[in-house]
Amino acid sequence: MDRILAFLFIITKLLLFLFKFSTALDSISPSAFLIDGKTLVSDKGTFELGFFSPGISKKSYLGIWYKNIPDRTIVWVANRLNPINDSSGLLKVANCSDLVLLSNSTNTVVWSSNSTKKAKSPLWQLLDSGNLVLRDKDDGSSGFLWQSFDYPCDTMLPGMKIGWDLRAGLDRRLSSWKSSDDPSPGDFKMGLEQESNPEVVAWKGSKKQYRSGPWNGVGFSGSTEFMPNPVFDFTFVSNNVEVYYTFNLKSESTVITRSVLNHTTYDRQCYTWNEEAQTWELQVSVPRDRCDNYGLCGANANCIFNATPVCQCLETFKPKSPEEWNNMDWSQGCVRNKELDCQKGDGFIKFDGLKLPDATHSWVNKDMNLQECKAKCLVNCSCMAYSNLDIRGGGSGCANWFGDLMDIRLVPGGGQELYIRMHASEIGDREAKAKMKIAAIATAAFVFILGILTISYHILKEKAKFAENDWENDKNNGGQREDMELPLFAFSAIADATNNFSVNNKLGEGGFGPVYRGKLEDGQEIAVKRLSRRSGQGFNEFKNEVILINKLQHRNLVKLLGCCSQREEKMLIYEYMPNRSLDSFIFDETKGRLLDWSRRFNIISGIARGLLYLHQDSRLRIIHRDLKASNVLLDDHMNPKISDFGLARMFVADQTEGDTSRVVGTYGYMAPEYATDGLFSVKSDVFSFGVLLLEIISGKKSKGFYHPDHSLSLIGHTWRLWNEGDASELIDALRDESCNPSEVLRCVHISLLCVQQHPDDRPSMASVVWMLGGDSALPNPKEPAFLNDRGPLESSSSSNKVGLSSTNEITVSVLEPR
Numbered sequence: 001m002d003r004i005l006a007f008l009f010i011i012t013k014l015l016l017f018l019f020k021f022s023t024a025l026d027s028i029s030p031s032a033f034l035i036d037g038k039t040l041v042s043d044k045g046t047f048e049l050g051f052f053s054p055g056i057s058k059k060s061y062l063g064i065w066y067k068n069i070p071d072r073t074i075v076w077v078a079n080r081l082n083p084i085n086d087s088s089g090l091l092k093v094a095n096c097s098d099l100v101l102l103s104n105s106t107n108t109v110v111w112s113s114n115s116t117k118k119a120k121s122p123l124w125q126l127l128d129s130g131n132l133v134l135r136d137k138d139d140g141s142s143g144f145l146w147q148s149f150d151y152p153c154d155t156m157l158p159g160m161k162i163g164w165d166l167r168a169g170l171d172r173r174l175s176s177w178k179s180s181d182d183p184s185p186g187d188f189k190m191g192l193e194q195e196s197n198p199e200v201v202a203w204k205g206s207k208k209q210y211r212s213g214p215w216n217g218v219g220f221s222g223s224t225e226f227m228p229n230p231v232f233d234f235t236f237v238s239n240n241v242e243v244y245y246t247f248n249l250k251s252e253s254t255v256i257t258r259s260v261l262n263h264t265t266y267d268r269q270c271y272t273w274n275e276e277a278q279t280w281e282l283q284v285s286v287p288r289d290r291c292d293n294y295g296l297c298g299a300n301a302n303c304i305f306n307a308t309p310v311c312q313c314l315e316t317f318k319p320k321s322p323e324e325w326n327n328m329d330w331s332q333g334c335v336r337n338k339e340l341d342c343q344k345g346d347g348f349i350k351f352d353g354l355k356l357p358d359a360t361h362s363w364v365n366k367d368m369n370l371q372e373c374k375a376k377c378l379v380n381c382s383c384m385a386y387s388n389l390d391i392r393g394g395g396s397g398c399a400n401w402f403g404d405l406m407d408i409r410l411v412p413g414g415g416q417e418l419y420i421r422m423h424a425s426e427i428g429d430r431e432a433k434a435k436m437k438i439a440a441i442a443t444a445a446f447v448f449i450l451g452i453l454t455i456s457y458h459i460l461k462e463k464a465k466f467a468e469n470d471w472e473n474d475k476n477n478g479g480q481r482e483d484m485e486l487p488l489f490a491f492s493a494i495a496d497a498t499n500n501f502s503v504n505n506k507l508g509e510g511g512f513g514p515v516y517r518g519k520l521e522d523g524q525e526i527a528v529k530r531l532s533r534r535s536g537q538g539f540n541e542f543k544n545e546v547i548l549i550n551k552l553q554h555r556n557l558v559k560l561l562g563c564c565s566q567r568e569e570k571m572l573i574y575e576y577m578p579n580r581s582l583d584s585f586i587f588d589e590t591k592g593r594l595l596d597w598s599r600r601f602n603i604i605s606g607i608a609r610g611l612l613y614l615h616q617d618s619r620l621r622i623i624h625r626d627l628k629a630s631n632v633l634l635d636d637h638m639n640p641k642i643s644d645f646g647l648a649r650m651f652v653a654d655q656t657e658g659d660t661s662r663v664v665g666t667y668g669y670m671a672p673e674y675a676t677d678g679l680f681s682v683k684s685d686v687f688s689f690g691v692l693l694l695e696i697i698s699g700k701k702s703k704g705f706y707h708p709d710h711s712l713s714l715i716g717h718t719w720r721l722w723n724e725g726d727a728s729e730l731i732d733a734l735r736d737e738s739c740n741p742s743e744v745l746r747c748v749h750i751s752l753l754c755v756q757q758h759p760d761d762r763p764s765m766a767s768v769v770w771m772l773g774g775d776s777a778l779p780n781p782k783e784p785a786f787l788n789d790r791g792p793l794e795s796s797s798s799s800n801k802v803g804l805s806s807t808n809e810i811t812v813s814v815l816e817p818r
């Protein structure tokens with residue numbers, strides 16, 4: 001009997017022992033501690049708390065992550081600012097109820113919860129929501145004395161509040177990690193701006209990057225992603241003690257979701273876990289588009305995402321600086337056409353579908369109705385706009401805005417009504433217009449009859465008069481002449497300037513037509529590009545393109561002086577470049593000596609910057625498609641200026657995608673995917689740039705390159721020398737003692753990266769500019785395209801281009817069947 005009892009006793013002990021170690025703990029009590037290598041797991045096994053080292057960092061942090069998601073996703077870090085240098089981390093309850101993180105090797109406190117409320121018998125517990133909480137075991141209430149949700153890092157989990165607790169003095173904000181190896185707070189933050197009309201704001205450094213628009217009872221006026229939906233409930237609370245927003249999963253939902261500030265893209269991203277694919281799926285990313293960027297359009301303007309340009313002055317406002325506005329720099333915003341006259345009594349115009357303006361200078365009252373709100377705004381001369389606070393149930397509450405109205409946008413499928421103050425006469429105009437509409441309908445019959453008479457009269461008159469200038473006609477027809485800051489030249493003036501397009505004045509024949517040198521009456525020298533007629537473009541398309549091209553302004557782009565469109569002729573007038581084009585230097589033995597290496601390098605850098613601007617910085621994203629030595633002009637100081645940019649657009653104006661049936665380009669410079677499939681992208685320009693770079697270094701033309709020892713192309717020749725370690729042979733061609741061999745080799749290296757076969761392998765122009773400017777290690781180039789020939793088109797078309805093929809000037813325009 002004794003034996004049996006003893007046996008049972010041992011078994012029970014063993015079972016208890018096993019039980020204790022097979023179920024992980026979810027809490028830590030004053031007598032226990034947690035060391036590096038051990039973890040706490042929440043009751044249902046959703047979250048885990050323990051030590052981790054992010055990315056390549058060797059330092060140790062205490063954090064919380066999803067237990068069952070293989071790719072460890074950290075949602076909270078305790079000691080963000082104060083890592084432990086080794087694996088001696090020790091977590092314990094100390095000083096009554098504080099949770100304290102120590103480095104046991106140095107015996108220093110790295111982090112402490114500093115809970116102001118103390119518990120008699122403290123229990124620290126990790127909940128299935130991902131919240132680490134302190135509660136008092138003796139106190140039956142469910143309140144927490146401390147919770148990690150009050151100290152968010154970069155991740156917002158369901159149930160977490162972002163915003164203010166005024167009693168506890170908490171401002172809960174999200175802040176991104178510094179990098180994937182460093183969880184300390186980066187410069188991207190998001191929280192609630194505590195103003196009279198609170199809203200969610202994201203800051204990049206100290207600058208506002210995004211705002212959600214104020215809460216309107218249903219959602220934030222500017223962000224449709226917070227609107228009610230089947231998965232989440234959004235709550236916004238604003239009273240004397242707290243101002244916060246939060247989201248919760250609806251009870252039936254089992255989605256695993258998190259919202260995180262991304263430290264690389266500066267977006268707030270909302271992810272959900274896809275169990276099947278075992279990946280995080282991106283659901284929403286804010287800012288959603290350019291219009292979400294704070295203040296893109298400046299004051300008193302509306303950002304309309306699918307309009308061109310995206311920024312539009314509000315009705316009855318005009319650009320403060322028309323010049324900069326037309327250059328698509330909208331930062332100065334708009335001013336009133338007509339100053340307000342508070343004494344005479346102003347009125348309001350209603351706008352709909354807007355994200356309400358920045359509420360920094362605003363005033364609110366929850367009890368007023370819209371009529372009272374209007375009256376309130378009207379009596380204060382600096383009140384610029386008003387709206388309802390809450391749009392539910394027909395609207396209630398009042399918000400007034402003072403001063404300039406900032407960061408308005410049109411919200412597709414959302415937004416709300418805003419009443420903006422106007423000078424009385426402008427309201428009159430608007431109402432008058434509406435009345436006129438009615439009158440117009442009423443008198444339609446009369447006008448119709450009158451119209452017929454008028455039209456007949458005009459037809460007779462027009463026939464008599466030769467259309468002097470399309471542009472003038474357009475103006476008379478109500479075209480928007482005013483947005484065109486570009487001088488128009490009369491055909492006769494250009495004809496005079498170029499000696500009636502005399503052969504002696506011809507500078508060359510470019511891809512889109514001949515170029516003439518000319519001298520205007522005032523003595524200014526110009527270059528005139530007479531566009532060939534095959535573009536088949538109408539006048540309006542031409543006008544639009546010229547306006548676009550004129551907006552491209554950069555030190556390394558040729559400046560457009562004006563244009564002329566008359567009698568079926570379309571011409572572009574540029575500044576004249578006395579040093580002509582780059583090809584006249586680099587391929588000429590005598591003139592080539594004028595370009596020492598430092599000049600050549602300056603030219604290379606300039607072309608790269610100009611191209612980068614076209615690709616990326618100009619807001620239009622122009623792909624040149626015909627970059628070559630003869631399209632790079634040189635000014636007095638041998639600074640390079642790219643020409644013919646934007647013209648490819650005109651000639652294939654109907655192409656919006658990177659796939660064209662018409663190939664515009666030049667043999668020897670064309671990227672393989674463009675030459676064979678008509679696929680173009682910024683990377684096909686990068687290819688052309690790479691070829692041009694080789695030409696500038698070697699002084700040899702890519703087209704018609706010939707070497708006595710082999711039949712390789714210029715690219716193939718360079719590739720061969722590179723692999724044989726003889727690339728310095730190319731330097732000899734420079735015959736320049738002063739050159740810096742490592743710089744030249746670096747350029748050869750960059751050019752080989754640019755001419756790689758696959759577009760994806762080629763660097764972007766931004767990388768090229770960066771590589772040219774720095775001296776960091778470069779990746780190894782893969783085998784380039786066109787080792788043996790200069791492009792697949794050449795052999796087939798060279799027969800009919802005999803005689804021209806030596807000029808390196810032919811631009812191909814081939815129509816290929818789709």
Ligand SMILES: *[C@@H]1O[C@H](CO)[C@@H](O)[C@H](O)[C@H]1NC(C)=O
Nearest residue numbers: 082083084085103106108110
């Ligand atoms: C870790 O190392 C850094 C730099 O050596 C030091 O400043 C810091 O105090 C150390 N931290 C701990 C917890 O020992």
Ligand SMILES: *[C@@H]1O[C@H](CO)[C@@H](O)[C@H](O)[C@H]1NC(C)=O
Nearest residue numbers: 094095096098100112115116
């Ligand atoms: C212990 O708590 C007291 C008051 O709550 C605080 O002043 C003190 O700094 C704490 N000590 C440690 C080591 O955290």
Ligand SMILES: *[C@@H]1O[C@H](CO)[C@@H](O)[C@H](O)[C@H]1NC(C)=O
Nearest residue numbers: 033034035088090103104105
């Ligand atoms: C902390 O360090 C001391 C001295 O090195 C050691 O005796 C003790 O076991 C360590 N404690 C833990 C929990 O590792």
Ligand SMILES: *[C@@H]1O[C@H](CO)[C@@H](O)[C@H](O)[C@H]1NC(C)=O
Nearest residue numbers: 078110111112113114115151
């Ligand atoms: C706790 O208090 C210490 C000293 O007062 C402070 O350095 C530390 O940042 C506080 N920790 C937290 C989590 O607030």
Ligand SMILES: *[C@@H]1O[C@H](CO)[C@@H](O)[C@H](O)[C@H]1NC(C)=O
Nearest residue numbers: 180260262263264265269282
């Ligand atoms: C940031 O966003 C990019 C693009 O969506 C994504 O590839 C990357 O993984 C994100 N980084 C983090 C830390 O979530």
Ligand SMILES: *[C@@H]1O[C@H](CO)[C@@H](O)[C@H](O)[C@H]1NC(C)=O
Nearest residue numbers: 362363379380381382383402
């Ligand atoms: C108008 O409103 C502003 C902002 O609330 C306030 O500073 C100013 O005193 C008001 N002016 C008048 C005349 O009420």
